Amino acid sequence: MNNFSEPAAAGLETIRAKKPLIHNITNFVVMNYTANALLAIGASPVMAHAPEEVEEMVSFAGALVLNIGTLTREWVSFMIKAGKKANELKIPVILDPVGSGATNLRTDSAGEIIDKVKITVIKGNASEILSLKDVKFKTRGVDSVNAVEDAEEMAIVIAKELDTTLAITGPVDFITDGSRTCRVYNGHPLLSYVTGTGCTAAVVIGAFLSVEADPLTASAAGLAMFGLAGEWAARKAETPGTFQIALLDSLYEIKAEDLRKEARIR
Amino acid sequence: MNNFSEPAAAGLETIRAKKPLIHNITNFVVMNYTANALLAIGASPVMAHAPEEVEEMVSFAGALVLNIGTLTREWVSFMIKAGKKANELKIPVILDPVGSGATNLRTDSAGEIIDKVKITVIKGNASEILSLKDVKFKTRGVDSVNAVEDAEEMAIVIAKELDTTLAITGPVDFITDGSRTCRVYNGHPLLSYVTGTGCTAAVVIGAFLSVEADPLTASAAGLAMFGLAGEWAARKAETPGTFQIALLDSLYEIKAEDLRKEARIR
Amino acid sequence: MNNFSEPAAAGLETIRAKKPLIHNITNFVVMNYTANALLAIGASPVMAHAPEEVEEMVSFAGALVLNIGTLTREWVSFMIKAGKKANELKIPVILDPVGSGATNLRTDSAGEIIDKVKITVIKGNASEILSLKDVKFKTRGVDSVNAVEDAEEMAIVIAKELDTTLAITGPVDFITDGSRTCRVYNGHPLLSYVTGTGCTAAVVIGAFLSVEADPLTASAAGLAMFGLAGEWAARKAETPGTFQIALLDSLYEIKAEDLRKEARIR
Numbered sequence: 001m002n003n004f005s006e007p008a009a010a011g012l013e014t015i016r017a018k019k020p021l022i023h024n025i026t027n028f029v030v031m032n033y034t035a036n037a038l039l040a041i042g043a044s045p046v047m048a049h050a051p052e053e054v055e056e057m058v059s060f061a062g063a064l065v066l067n068i069g070t071l072t073r074e075w076v077s078f079m080i081k082a083g084k085k086a087n088e089l090k091i092p093v094i095l096d097p098v099g100s101g102a103t104n105l106r107t108d109s110a111g112e113i114i115d116k117v118k119i120t121v122i123k124g125n126a127s128e129i130l131s132l133k134d135v136k137f138k139t140r141g142v143d144s145v146n147a148v149e150d151a152e153e154m155a156i157v158i159a160k161e162l163d164t165t166l167a168i169t170g171p172v173d174f175i176t177d178g179s180r181t182c183r184v185y186n187g188h189p190l191l192s193y194v195t196g197t198g199c200t201a202a203v204v205i206g207a208f209l210s211v212e213a214d215p216l217t218a219s220a221a222g223l224a225m226f227g228l229a230g231e232w233a234a235r236k237a238e239t240p241g242t243f244q245i246a247l248l249d250s251l252y253e254i255k256a257e258d259l260r261k262e263a264r265i266r
Numbered sequence: 267m268n269n270f271s272e273p274a275a276a277g278l279e280t281i282r283a284k285k286p287l288i289h290n291i292t293n294f295v296v297m298n299y300t301a302n303a304l305l306a307i308g309a310s311p312v313m314a315h316a317p318e319e320v321e322e323m324v325s326f327a328g329a330l331v332l333n334i335g336t337l338t339r340e341w342v343s344f345m346i347k348a349g350k351k352a353n354e355l356k357i358p359v360i361l362d363p364v365g366s367g368a369t370n371l372r373t374d375s376a377g378e379i380i381d382k383v384k385i386t387v388i389k390g391n392a393s394e395i396l397s398l399k400d401v402k403f404k405t406r407g408v409d410s411v412n413a414v415e416d417a418e419e420m421a422i423v424i425a426k427e428l429d430t431t432l433a434i435t436g437p438v439d440f441i442t443d444g445s446r447t448c449r450v451y452n453g454h455p456l457l458s459y460v461t462g463t464g465c466t467a468a469v470v471i472g473a474f475l476s477v478e479a480d481p482l483t484a485s486a487a488g489l490a491m492f493g494l495a496g497e498w499a500a501r502k503a504e505t506p507g508t509f510q511i512a513l514l515d516s517l518y519e520i521k522a523e524d525l526r527k528e529a530r531i532r
Numbered sequence: 533m534n535n536f537s538e539p540a541a542a543g544l545e546t547i548r549a550k551k552p553l554i555h556n557i558t559n560f561v562v563m564n565y566t567a568n569a570l571l572a573i574g575a576s577p578v579m580a581h582a583p584e585e586v587e588e589m590v591s592f593a594g595a596l597v598l599n600i601g602t603l604t605r606e607w608v609s610f611m612i613k614a615g616k617k618a619n620e621l622k623i624p625v626i627l628d629p630v631g632s633g634a635t636n637l638r639t640d641s642a643g644e645i646i647d648k649v650k651i652t653v654i655k656g657n658a659s660e661i662l663s664l665k666d667v668k669f670k671t672r673g674v675d676s677v678n679a680v681e682d683a684e685e686m687a688i689v690i691a692k693e694l695d696t697t698l699a700i701t702g703p704v705d706f707i708t709d710g711s712r713t714c715r716v717y718n719g720h721p722l723l724s725y726v727t728g729t730g731c732t733a734a735v736v737i738g739a740f741l742s743v744e745a746d747p748l749t750a751s752a753a754g755l756a757m758f759g760l761a762g763e764w765a766a767r768k769a770e771t772p773g774t775f776q777i778a779l780l781d782s783l784y785e786i787k788a789e790d791l792r793k794e795a796r797i798r
Contacts, residue, residue, distance in 0.1 A: 027579070028294050029563045029579050031295045035461035036460060036461050036507070039461055039506065040506050040507070047293070047294070049336065049338075050337060052369075052371040053369040053371035056369040056370060070563075070579055072582045073584065099580075103580070103585040103588040104584075192571075193571045193784065195564060195568050196564070196567075239784050240780055240781065241568070241572070241777035241780030245508055248506055249506065249507040249508055252459065294560050297560050297602075298565060301727035301728075302727050302772065305725045305726065305727055306725060306773070311727065313560070313561050314602065314631075314635070315604075316603060316637055318605065318635075319635040319637035322635040322636060322637075323634070326634070511774055511777055512774075513773065514771070514776075515772065518725065518771050
């Protein structure tokens, strides 16, 4: 139990009661898995990227998730269009800057989205997050993992500068809105053997953001829920195929009461 | 046993003997799962959307499945190109108007496809189907479920007007070609916790249409087969991850004899 | 034990130690599954196709995998751009000419890629491979299987003409670089009931190519590893849903020692 466990549990109950629509403009690799993860926790996913419909679709949504894996310049423009509309309608926007820092296109695209859209939460690993503000820190690809601890001070500065909440995933997740910070200790090493688990963490944060107004709390709740699902899955599975299926099962099985007891947020 | 069980069973045997090629122009979310579902029942899937090849590819196919989830205007034009060629070659065409009624782009695109291509079977939920003919009925997204019963009379009118067969999915599926009607009682609530199950039902109908000339019978057979696979899967799995895998297993395991006995079509 | 078992085992150990980045420009159907397969064997997948970033991304990679399923002319141009850069940097390139021979677009695109990019290994079924050199041999789709044996002599000629290594998958896989040949006997019939297993074999070859300089050896190692995973999976699963998950598990579980003992390469 801690200050975050209660709102996390309450958020999960609200998600399951209201089944909020989560609008995703995301990469081809994870579309299926993240849609299944959102269904499993009780939300309603929709994937839609066409410029003619993103503004209309996002108007029905409880949150918008933007993910730049498998990006093109065209898709980035669709993300910005949807994001601006979400801003206008006060719908929270989550950005997953997949691979930012690895190529100029990704770093620039993440920067352009952040410039043009007010982002509620940015979820990434340390190298992705640090790449957002000219920090000299070169990532090699989408699966780079750097010690979260090393990046914490810089993250607080970046969160202030960008006026957003940063959720930095790693062995221990670190979340900051520039003034407050917290850490999530839930998780499991097998998560790194399934593609798109970072992207899935982002959509789970999105679901919590659709029902919880405080971005720090929603991020902590989402990462605790997702990490806990990893822990539950690892009790049933020791290999990544079975584990990825057990992870979906666990996202469905975990109840508010479980999250209240087992979320490790400090 | 009923009038449809025998042709359903015969159809399944023919699919497994002939392995018909099913050409899909479909959404990014479900491409992998629907391909696996088609393989599991014994058909041969191909996904191909390039304007330079859709006419050539469809000429090898036993059926063409068009699905507008994750649509763009460009993809809709490719669907129409493939559909026109299928019409010319008398190859049956199934349309899954995912999210029609939710956004103008989707409603307009479904309408444009129906205007330009003769569709053999349209598979959708009640709100999607009712959106096809200026019925004032607003859907919220791709997972809306409305009582099939409320829509039945309107569906009969729409089927007559469009001169097609409508397969409306819901807790009980309703199928009509404007003069005849039938209902399929197979299915399971866990299907709504897996993304793309509606899309998968459509490709299973496509496989039956490739071997069964009567669209009403093929639709009933496809929905019974798919719903029965849901029932079998639910005997092995109580959670959506395990269930989605068990569903593929069941599509492979169900034999003609099982379908003959357990299809509940009236 | 045989001449190839030892380098195959050594290659697997190196993959797991170095976690090479494998850059994929591939089809929408298999992106998720092939990424998971690469993670399972210990490599690091990245999917990236934007023309603005493919040259930069491939420069970090140990191998580049090009796969023309769900191709468009535009994507083929991105593949060529990435491939030319890989050539410049001496990074091995694997081509999976999915459906070449089935449509003119696919045959022409495979031909154009081969003309413009020096390909290290081409992996395909017999009809795909034979379509690469004006052999009169018409395939019907992506799942055509033809007796590998019939094609072996032609394959040796084609490998010489193209100055590449050909890995022809079938009940027995046949590999030739135009002067040497070998056969891989690992595999299981259930592999044909899962979509994208051919594509997955190609990425596993890609992982071995990133750590093994001889293309014939790397191809044999990759196909033996993948076929053996199919055998292990079939011990746990008799149906394609469970099998596809067990296949990922097996790619993770097989150790260098297992590959040394159970690879059947001659």
